[in-house]
Amino acid sequence: MRKVVECVSNFSTSEPKTVDLILNEIKKTKNAFLLDYTFDDYYNRLVVSFVGNKKSVLEAALNMAFKAVELIDMRKHKGQHPRIGAVDVVPFIPVKNVTMEECIMLARKFGETLAEKCGVPIYLYDEAAKSPERRDLDWIREGEYERLAEMIVRPERKPDFGPAKPHPTAGATITGARKVMAGFNVNLGTADLKVVKKIAKALHAKKGGFSNVKAMAAFIPEKNITQIGMSISDFEKTPLYRVFEMLKVEATRYNVPIVASEFCGMAPLKALIDIAAYYLKIDNLTEDRVLEIAIQNAIEKGGVPE
Amino acid sequence: MRKVVECVSNFSTSEPKTVDLILNEIKKTKNAFLLDYTFDDYYNRLVVSFVGNKKSVLEAALNMAFKAVELIDMRKHKGQHPRIGAVDVVPFIPVKNVTMEECIMLARKFGETLAEKCGVPIYLYDEAAKSPERRDLDWIREGEYERLAEMIVRPERKPDFGPAKPHPTAGATITGARKVMAGFNVNLGTADLKVVKKIAKALHAKKGGFSNVKAMAAFIPEKNITQIGMSISDFEKTPLYRVFEMLKVEATRYNVPIVASEFCGMAPLKALIDIAAYYLKIDNLTEDRVLEIAIQNAIEKGGVPE
Numbered sequence: 309m310r311k312v313v314e315c316v317s318n319f320s321t322s323e324p325k326t327v328d329l330i331l332n333e334i335k336k337t338k339n340a341f342l343l344d345y346t347f348d349d350y351y352n353r354l355v356v357s358f359v360g361n362k363k364s365v366l367e368a369a370l371n372m373a374f375k376a377v378e379l380i381d382m383r384k385h386k387g388q389h390p391r392i393g394a395v396d397v398v399p400f401i402p403v404k405n406v407t408m409e410e411c412i413m414l415a416r417k418f419g420e421t422l423a424e425k426c427g428v429p430i431y432l433y434d435e436a437a438k439s440p441e442r443r444d445l446d447w448i449r450e451g452e453y454e455r456l457a458e459m460i461v462r463p464e465r466k467p468d469f470g471p472a473k474p475h476p477t478a479g480a481t482i483t484g485a486r487k488v489m490a491g492f493n494v495n496l497g498t499a500d501l502k503v504v505k506k507i508a509k510a511l512h513a514k515k516g517g518f519s520n521v522k523a524m525a526a527f528i529p530e531k532n533i534t535q536i537g538m539s540i541s542d543f544e545k546t547p548l549y550r551v552f553e554m555l556k557v558e559a560t561r562y563n564v565p566i567v568a569s570e571f572c573g574m575a576p577l578k579a580l581i582d583i584a585a586y587y588l589k590i591d592n593l594t595e596d597r598v599l600e601i602a603i604q605n606a607i608e609k610g611g612v613p614e
Numbered sequence: 615m616r617k618v619v620e621c622v623s624n625f626s627t628s629e630p631k632t633v634d635l636i637l638n639e640i641k642k643t644k645n646a647f648l649l650d651y652t653f654d655d656y657y658n659r660l661v662v663s664f665v666g667n668k669k670s671v672l673e674a675a676l677n678m679a680f681k682a683v684e685l686i687d688m689r690k691h692k693g694q695h696p697r698i699g700a701v702d703v704v705p706f707i708p709v710k711n712v713t714m715e716e717c718i719m720l721a722r723k724f725g726e727t728l729a730e731k732c733g734v735p736i737y738l739y740d741e742a743a744k745s746p747e748r749r750d751l752d753w754i755r756e757g758e759y760e761r762l763a764e765m766i767v768r769p770e771r772k773p774d775f776g777p778a779k780p781h782p783t784a785g786a787t788i789t790g791a792r793k794v795m796a797g798f799n800v801n802l803g804t805a806d807l808k809v810v811k812k813i814a815k816a817l818h819a820k821k822g823g824f825s826n827v828k829a830m831a832a833f834i835p836e837k838n839i840t841q842i843g844m845s846i847s848d849f850e851k852t853p854l855y856r857v858f859e860m861l862k863v864e865a866t867r868y869n870v871p872i873v874a875s876e877f878c879g880m881a882p883l884k885a886l887i888d889i890a891a892y893y894l895k896i897d898n899l900t901e902d903r904v905l906e907i908a909i910q911n912a913i914e915k916g917g918v919p920e
Contacts, residue, residue, distance in 0.1 A: 312909055341912035344903065359912050403909060488905065494895075552894050568897045574905035575890075577883075584881075584889040588858050589800075591874045595906075597650065599794065599880035603618055603709055604910055606647035606665050 312404035313365045313411060314343070314488070316573055318397040319354040319376045320387065320453075320479075322347040326379045327354050333371040339364035344574055350528050351537075352387030353396070355491075357573050359403065366414050369398055370421055377426045377478040382453045388526040389537070392449045392456060393479030395422070399434065399486045411485035412436045419483045423470030429460060429480040430469040436484035438468060445482060446514075446522070453479045490543040490579045491572030494536045494555060497565035501527050504534040507558040511538065511551060518554070520546040533567060547582040577601070618710035619671045619717060620649070620794070622879060624703040625660040625682045626693065626759075626785075628653040632685045633660050639677040645670035650880055656834050657843075658693030659702070661797075663879050665709065672720050675704055676727055683732045683784040688759045694832040695843070698755045698762060699785030701728070705740065705792045717791035718742045725789045729776030735766060735786040736775040742790035744774060751788060752820075752828070759785045796849040796885045797878030800842045800861060803871040807833050810840040813864040817844065817857060824860070826852040839873060846885075853888040883907065 319330060327347055334342045340360040347354040358368060373395045380394035398418060400411040412435055419430035437443040441464070451459040456474045459465050466472055467480065474480055496504055508523040509515045517523065520542040526535045536555065540546055552569075559566055577595055585593045595601050625636060633653055640648045646666040653660040664674060679701045686700035704724060706717040718741055725736035743749040747770070757765040762780045765771050772778055773786065780786055802810055814829040815821045823829065826848040832841045842861065846852055858875070865872055883901055891899045901907050 310913060312913070314905075314909070341915070343905075343908045343912065359909055403905070548894070566895055569895045570898050571896065571903065574908055575899060575903055577904055577906045580886050580890045580904065583894060584886045587893045588854070588889060589872055589875045590877065592876050593881060597877065597881055598883055598886065599620075599649075599709070600883045600901075600907060602649045602880055603620070603665055606649065607616060607618070609647070 309405050311361055311406045312359055313362055313406050313414065314357060314359045314401040314403045315365050315369050316399055316401065317356045317358075317369060317372055317395070319356070319372075319380065320352065320382060320385050320391045320394050320396050321354050321376070321380050322349050322352045326376075329379060330354065330372050330375050331356065333375050334358050334368045337364055337368040337371060340368035346572060349530070350387070350526055351389040352385065353389045353391065355573060362406070362410060362414060365400070366418060369400075369418055373398065373418075373422050373481070374426065377428060377475070381477045382479045383477060385453065389524075390446070390449050390452055392453055393428065393475070393481050395428070395478065395481045397433075397445065398481065398483040400484070401486060401488055403488065408435050408485055408487075415483045415485050419469045419481070422481060423467075426475065426478065427471060428475045428478050429467035429471055429473070431480065431482045432468045433482050433484035434486040448482055456480055487542070488576050490540045490548060490576055492538045492540065492548060492551075492569065493572050494538070494552070494569045495528070495531075495567040496534045496536065496559060497567045498534055499527070499532050501525055501534055503562045503564060504536060507555060507562065507564070508536045510558045511536070511555060518546045518551055521551055537572065543576065543579045543582070547586065548579050549583045549586040615711050617667055617712045618665055619668055619712050619720065620663060620665045620707040620709045621671050621675050622705055622707065623662045623664075623675060623678055623701070624697075625662070625678075625686065626658065626688060626691050626697045626700050626702055627660050627682070627686050628655050628658045632682075635685060636660065636678050636681050637662065639681050640664050640674045643670055643674040643677060646674035652878060655836070656693070656832055657695040658691065659695045659697065661879060668712070668716060668720060671706065672723060675706075675724055679704065679724075679728050679787070680732065683734060683781070687783045688785045689783060691759065695830075696752070696755050696758055698759055699734065699781070699787050701734070701784065701787045703739075703751065704787065704789040706790070707792060707794055709794065714741050714791055714793075721789045721791050725775045725787070728787060729773075732781065732784065733777060734781045734784050735773035735777055735779070737786065737788045738774045739788050739790035740792040754788055762786055793848070794882050796846045796854060796882055798844045798846065798854060798857075798875065799878050800844070800858070800875045801834070801837075801873040802840045802842065802865060803873045804840055805833070805838050807831055807840055809868045809870060810842060813861060813868065813870070814842045816864045817842070817861060824852045824857055827857055843878065849882065849885045849888070853892070854885050855889045855892040
């Protein structure tokens with residue numbers, strides 16, 4: 309039975325050479341496999357999705373982190389996405405025949421090793437968190453890199469591994485384990501960031517929006533438009549179509565057109581199924597009724613030999 | 615490299631015991647794997663999707679056909695779906711590492727054997743057709759079972775295998791090879807079949823609707839509603855959302871509510887992607903950006919060992 313772990317590493321860079329060198333660490337790792345990566349100047353952030361077995365994913369995640377600590381200097385970093393360090397967030401995600409507990413162990417091992425080898429302070433978050441507040445990425449990231457030195461000495465912000473002071477160029481790193489989530493960005497045909505912040509607020513959990521949804525507004529200078537970047541932690545309870553329809557309602561109110569959308573990282577099949585089921589009123593659509601998945605299941609059950 | 619063929623066998627029955635005995639032939643066949651089956655009283659039709667390698671799919675398809683010829687008596691058959699025989703249509707579909715040519719060979723072998731063993735006349739259709747008219751299922755099925763004896767003696771309707779006269783209880787069988795298609799049914803909140811036939815007509819290729827779309831209207835007595843049953847032969851060129859939106863336009867015109875929809879048989883992933891991409895304005899969604907598919911591809915490329 310194949311065990312597959314996904315890791316989605318977030319780095320504070322969009323410098324093409326640095327991006328290449330970080331990605332190269334996956335290629336150099338046996339049995340680790342790059343799924344997807346995106347980077348943007350306006351976020352100044354690289355998001356890399358990769359999979360493998362536990363051993364190879366941990367190895368690749370560490371080697372990428374070592375490379376990022378070596379190359380990225382947070383003292384010069386600017387970007388619209390909140391961040392606390394060069395290796396900002398590294399979640400491990402159980403995707404096949406792996407338990408959450410196994411991913412928590414991976415996160416701990418990752419954090420412990422990165423602290424030991426590079427002196428980077430480490431916070432454990434989400435399922436790996438050791439206190440309720442630390443389940444929340446934003447709570448840990450409060451103050452960002454710029455105020456890290458001041459925050460990190462507070463007792464409630466003591467790192468889980470490593471020193472209670474920022475790494476001079478790499479800041480701190482957050483790692484943990486979590487369920488598959490959906491990252492979804494919507495581009496809006498306006499340059500008015502103030503309006504777009506209002507729309508994002510309407511969706512954001514802590515501001516009265518949907519639970520499970522984080523939404524932030526960003527300006528995309530090269531296109532002179534704006535973007536709402538969202539992460540939906542439980543897209544089965546809070547389906548994407550519902551979030552999108554509410555975004556449409558608020559955008560219409562301000563006469564802002566929706567230009568285009570994209571998944572940030574991989575698109576979970578269940579999210580697509582829920583979208584299709586809603587708009588076409590399909591009442592019996594499940595993952596195992598999707599041809600490609602059903603065939604795969606048949607192969608795995610030994611139904612189709614080579 | 616695993617070779618996977620799908621077969622979607624259509625039988626003229628909805629009698630539960632007969633259904634069971636036909637499905638049982640798949641279970642009895644080594645390396646054949648049932649994906650899905652549906653049957654309805656109003657169509658009086660059983661549709662079975664199964665997969666396997668070439669050998670096992672051919673074996674299961676033949677054994678199911680033998681069983682159906684033994685059990686189904688077309689002289690007593692009534693149903694709203696057009697049909698020509700007990701084993702009405704049996705297409706072979708290349709789904710993984712198999713060519714259309716290989717599926718054409720399977721269809722020929724299937725037809726030849728069924729004609730030989732049971733004396734059922736066989737027509738080859740779609741990619742396996744030996745003349746342009748015979749690519750079209752409806753052309754071959756014209757007159758249905760009731761007028762088969764009269765049609766089958768026409769030179770242009772001479773069977774590809776077997777005698778030029780109907781099997782007394784099993785009629786004739788159509789087999790062939792085709793690409794994956796989408797079967798999609800939409801239930802409408804009216805008992806007025808006349809109106810629903812108008813809506814179906816607006817979608818049907820030969821009546822001025824979308825090329826690649828066949829649409830028929832049926833009445834569902836137990837719910838006192840109607841259904842438009844569609845098959846979309848090329849759902850990449852004619853995406854499902856477009857057909858659904860046009861159905862909605864016509865239904866609105868007649869004040870007919872859409873109650874629910876369902877895929878008939880398996881849902882092809884590409885059809886779901888196109889639906890999600892349209893309604894959420896996603897401009898870069900492809901199959902390999904779907905998490906479950908990307909992971910599967912990684913495993914197949916050897917990226918994740920056991």
